[in-house]
């Protein structure tokens with residue numbers, strides 16, 4: 001891996017006009033110098049079935065490899081019924097097995113969420129944090145990043161129309177990249 005910090009962007013919504021997908025795309029545009037966001041398409045991953053453990057799947061292998069080849073992760077997730085969408089949980093489950101070669105271990109991660117409601121997806125974020133603990137992902141604790149009332153924050157082209165939000169996202173990404181640089185540097189130094 002080069003000095004450039006590469007973050008894998010994983011979205012939790014299949015919706016064409018997804019605010020969380022908009023958030024990821026805007027993040028790709030706002031990444032600080034010396035870093036890039038690679039948005040990973042998880043829409044064609046199979047449903048996890050433990051009976052198929054050990055059988056090869058090109059799409060799963062490619063997903064695992066795209067996580068492994070990045071320094072850190074950025075999840076942009078909606079909140080469904082106070083949790084993360086099953087679609088996103090399935091993608092995480094699929095990539096996490098076999099656990100001996102899990103690509104998640106020791107990866108830094110940011111979590112952002114957009115919701116049309118007033119709480120900005122915070123309950124989904126806390127559930128996702130719990131899942132990441134088991135996977136030994138190292139989530140950025142603060143700042144937290146929620147977008148409430150998302151409908152009023154994006155234009156029909158998917159761009160953020162709220163200047164304060166764009167600035168907050170830029171700062172969040174700066175912090176995430178600095179954090180990821182530190183976490184991945186510490187891991188390299190410790191030889192893990």
Ligand SMILES: Cc1cc2nc3c(=O)[nH]c(=O)nc-3n(C[C@H](O)[C@H](O)[C@H](O)COP(=O)(O)O)c2cc1C
Pocket residue numbers: 013014015017018019020021077078079080081082083114115116117118119120121150
């Ligand atoms: C099945 C389902 C459950 C939902 N549950 C919640 C919820 O618990 N809390 C919330 O704030 N919004 C909830 N919503 C609304 C979504 O967060 C909102 O539609 C959001 O814009 C979806 O994200 P997206 O724009 O990225 O597709 C739910 C939507 C669906 C379809």
